[in-house]
Amino acid sequence: MKLVGSKLPFQVDWLIVGLGNRGTQYADTPHNIGFQALDAFAKAHQVSFKLEKKALAEVAILTLGNQRLLLLKPLTYMNLSGQCVEPFRQLYQLPVERCLVIVDEINLPLGAVRIRAKGSAGGQNGMKHLLQCFQQNQNFPRIRLGIGPQPAGVALEDFVLAPYSVSQQEQLPTVLNKAVLCVETFLEKGLLEAQNACNS
Secondary structure (H helix, E strand, O other): OOOOOOOOOOOOOEEEEEOOOOOHHHOOOHHHHHHHHHHHHHHHOOOOOEEEOOOOEEEEEEEEOOEEEEEEEEOOOHHHHHHHHHHHHHHOOOOHHHEEEEEEEEEEEOOOEEEEOOOOOOOOHHHHHHHHHOOOOOOOOEEEEEEEOOOOOOOHHHHHOOOOOHHHHHHHHHHHHHHHHHHHHHHHHOHHHHHHHHOO
């Protein structure tokens, strides 16, 4: 997918990406916690997402301090996330190091947060496709939001695409608030401060 135009009419300092799946059937499922965290961040800063049909994305723009942020929710479905993210990265001429990705992590319990400067996909299919589109460059920061543990006897796909349980729903606001804090701290104070504040 190629975005129309040579460059949009403003500079972007960071591309903040939340990974998830489009559609109401996936809206309140653990695999969509990246979308939900980005929604919470946008709400905290009083901006709204706009649908960009041709780009297969929802986008929002905001300024935090002296940094211009482009918030991006790919609508390509999780397994093709890079198909949306990479054209935006190229359009704004951003290095991969300036792409902060928020993603679910089955190997962390719900409520746990990890922010890292780089790393592998860790088995997450959206991240796998991003790495493919980034030509296997792993040097982009990511915030992993725990959604585990996976119940015994339940297939991974069935668990991550099923609606949240009542207990998960009760924990979710706290998790999303922590994700917002993590993004803000990272952008305002850097990786080390964000790790100290958010990694648990």
